[in-house]
Amino acid sequence: MAVEATADEVTLSVLDEGPGMTDAEKSRAFDRFWRGQGLTGRSGSGLGLSVVRQLVTDDGGTVALRDAPGGGLWVSVTLRASPRSGG
Ligand SMILES: Nc1ncnc2c1ncn2[C@@H]1O[C@H](COP(=O)(O)OP(=O)(O)O)[C@@H](O)[C@H]1O
Ligand SMILES: [Mg+2]
16 A cells, blocks of 8 residues: 655555456446446445445545556545644
8 A cells, every 4th residue: 555645635545456447347336235247256245435435525535446557456545634733
């Protein structure tokens, strides 16, 4: 996982080497209960990404999916930075 911080934002990036997602899959991936073709495992609920997006956007952040260089999935979560106290 990589972390990049500016004065206003912190971005967490997680890249994997799994099957990745097509653009059509990326566009549905945050839908509640939607699951792909089982490439990431047989069990699941289709809720993981929708819960992540709900929590992150409730806090004013964003979540983006893109292709990792090796063909896997690249997930970026951008959050508002909180001002440091005492700085
Ligand atoms: N790291 C990943 N690589 C490829 N596809 C993924 C990945 N994470 C999620 N997906 C796709 O998005 C769908 C929804 O993911 P998620 O909301 O986490 O639910 P679940 O993991 O329970 O299926 C998955 O079923 C899968 O098709
Ligand atoms: Mg999941």
